Amino acid sequence: MIVLVPVSMFSVNFSVARGRPYSRLERRVLEEIAAQAGVAPHQGATLTSLCDTFRVHERLMVEAVVTLVGAGWVAVTSGREATFVLTDEGQQACSSGKDPASVVVAPAPPCTVVFDRTAGQLARRGEVLTVSKQEARPDLNPSTPRRILRNALDESQIQKLLPRASGEWVRSIGRPRLVTFSRYLPVRVDLADRAITGLPRSWHQALSAEILAVAQARQEDLEAASSLHPTPQAAGKEPPLVSAPLAATGQTHRPTPLSIAGRKPPASRVWAPTLPQTDASFPWLNEADPLGSGGDGASEQSVKAVLFSEVSGEESHQLLITEALATAVKHVLIASPTVNVDSLSKLGGAIQDAVSRGVRVDVLYGDTDEGTTPQDVVNLLNRIGYHAAQRLGRDLVRPAKEPTGSGAGLLIFDGKDSGLEAVIGDYAWAGSPASTQARSVHVGGTEFMAQVARAAAGLWMWSGDPDSADRWRRVADRCQDNTAVAAARGDSLKDQVVAELIVDDEHAQVSRGAEGSGLRIGGTCRHEDGSAVGIRGISAVIRRPEALAIP
Template identity: 80%
Template sequence: MIVLVPVSMFSVNFNVARGRPYSRLEQRVLEEIAARAGVAPHEGATLTSLCDTFRVHERLMVEAVVTLVGAGWVAVTSGREATFVLTDEGQQACSSGKEPASVVVAPAPPCTVVFDRTAGQLARRGEVLTVPKEEARPDLNPSTPWRIVRSTLDESQIQKLLPRNSGEWVRGIGRPRLVTFRRYVPVRVNLADRAISGLPRGWHQALSTEILAVAQARQEELESTPDLQPTPQTTARKETPLVPAQPPTTGPARPTPLSIAARKPRPTVVGAPKFPQVGSSFPWLDGADSIGNGGDDSPDQSIEALLLSEVSGEEAHDLLLAEALATATRHVLIASPTVNAESLSKLGDAIQAALTRGVRVDVLYGATEEGTTPQDVVDLLHRLGYDVAQRLGRELLKPAKEPTGSGASLLIFDGREEGLEAVIGDYVWAGSPGSKPARSVHVGGTEFMAQVARAAAGLWMWSGDPDCADRWRRVANRCQDDTAVSAARRGPLRKDLVLAELIVDDEHAQVPQDSEDGALRTGGTCLHETGFAAGIRGISAVIRRPETLATP
């Protein structure tokens, strides 16, 4: 039996970056330009003085200076002889001691992704064969329900699907553009052994139950009414003309939607059942190497991260939040599953102390509790910001104008030697505590935190103030650049290094809840049955410590 899964296609424009750490010469040149500006700001460093200082050929010095100028860390001033001075970014780099990187950003070919409208799953176009409505024949084949109607995608899920070459990383994701609204993925169902073929890898866990239920319902319908004839949408079908023979190809031909449209009509079989057997209309499902006929295993999306600690209980979470607000230097983001005015007011002093240091504080929430409205949250936080820094306070303290509808419990901050850090779990940071003891993981690692920062940008897209998402996209880009530097200068493996996977929104449908693989799973989700936000909204982390990285 054939069952149809409704899908849409989105085109995604994105950029990739490649780069390397600066050479020792480039770092020393940067330091020398800074030193000369401090001693004799009216003179500055020149190409001649730099060559004399480092005793290298002029060509090497030109390459080093051009690299620094291209990065925006050094500027050239006019005069009798060109002199070099540090820009503001160059001064910050020298004062922080941060190792710079030479990064080149370029646009990548657009990527097309397929979006399942029943359970919200995503796959690259090349991983799944889809057909238009005319080929799918939903008037004859049963289909899973169309539940997810939104026309936007979360970039934190898309980033895992975007192709890039070795040594490259995603440096910016454009807004996904809907290019095909309604297509179908046909799958073959064998109810006898409950087997499904035709689904892309990773979709089985989310869709198998739904597909089997639809197939079982159609089977019972046909058995109870043996004379039932499904009514096509059109009363007559035009015969498809025979296609001239094609020249032989050099390899085995793989069926595509374009070739399916021109296939020969299937001949009538004498003694066939009274109801149409349209399953044979999709011949690629009959092959031994059918696409997606594998098991339920989802693609492994784990990357290296730092497991700083496991957090349990209300007191431990509150202490960690207080530490984040007290030590952060640039960013703090608090995403709470729910919020109420009383709990949020208790954080007022700590938030104001962070604002006085120039720290940006974001506050998002999935839903408001009884007695609190979104406007109450906005008014309270605006008042806190204005009291401590007047107009600047409102720029630094950003509350969500609307609930995000997400069950995510997320805390992001910086300030330690580890760089950007996150706490991912199920704790209610700004609302009433849950009935179960809260559990979270405290993690770091530049590449993993780039994904977390994009997840934060995704939350802002649902907040009523989507412009704030851009700031977290820039944070993600900086994390990716830092990853390139650390990968090139990697030292001994750290004892707290683990493999971590970030699960966002509808990706949760792929994760078995009763898995016994020894992984540590923490996070919070919220299921929406209907409406524009239908689907699973939340953020989780799956932590695995592989034997190759585990400490003795």
């Protein structure tokens, strides 16, 4: 039996980057410019003096200086001979001893992703063989329900699907553009074996039960109908003809994901609209590997991360958020499953101190507790911001204007050495404590935190203030640059684990708790109606070390 899964297609524009650390020559040139400025502050270094110092060809020195100017570390002053001086960023780089990435950014070919409208799953176009409504014949074949109608996709899920070459990383992601709203993924169902053919492997856990239920209901309807209305064979008549164009013409070519031509059954050849379509109309489902070699396998979504600790209980979480607000340098984001004025007021003093130091504090929440409204949250945080930094407070403290609907318990802050860290779990940072003991994981690592920062941007897209997402996209860019530098240097992480970030409807692919050698910790909320239909939340799957266990 054929069952249809409604899907849509989105086109995503994005750019990729590749880079390297600066060379030793560039580092030494930076230090020499700083040294000459110390000797003669109003003169600075010149191309001639630098060539004399390092005894290299002028061409090499020009390349080094151009690179430093492009990074914003060195400025050129006018005069009889161009002189070079350090900018504020150059002075910081010189004193810190850290090198950024020398990055080349280029647009990549647009990527088309397929979005399942029943359970919210995503896949690359080449992993899903879809057909148009005319080809799918939903009037003949049963279909899973079209539950998810929104046309906005979370970039934190999309970033895992975007192709890039070795040594490249995704630098920026444009807003996904709807290409086709109504297409279908046909799958073949064998009810006797409970087997489904043609469904991407990563979609099985989210959709198998739904597809089997639809197929079983159609089978029961057909059996009931046949008992009430005997078939033409039983009445001694010739069987009616049912069109199966590809089988009749002998076409066996493999379909493309976007277009499968030549299957437009003439209406005069169809005996009854309730007759199910035959598998011959979708011949690729008879192949051993319908999606091609490895095409239906889940791509590797895990990245390197640092596992600092497990966090458990009310006291441990409160100590951690207090420390985060007290030590953060630039950013703190608090995403709580729920919020109420009393709990948020208890954090008011720590938030005010952080804002007075120039720290940007974002506060988002999935829902409000009884007795609290979104306007109450906005008013409280606006007062805190004003008392801390007066007019600047409105920019430094950003409250969500609307609930995000997410069950995520997420805390992000720049910790030791200004490296970004996150606490991911189900703790209500600004709401009433849950009936069960809250659990989280405290993680870091630039590669993983780039994904977390994009997840933070995704939360802002649901908050009523989507423009605030941009600053977390910029944070993600910086994390990716730092990852490129570390990879080029061969730096290794301490307490390294392999982790995967699970966002929103991706949770339907994994079970809570142990998943093979991994462990999922996070907070989610399921919505049955409205624009947020599906699963909203953020989790971390820690896949190493295998000994990690939380009872």
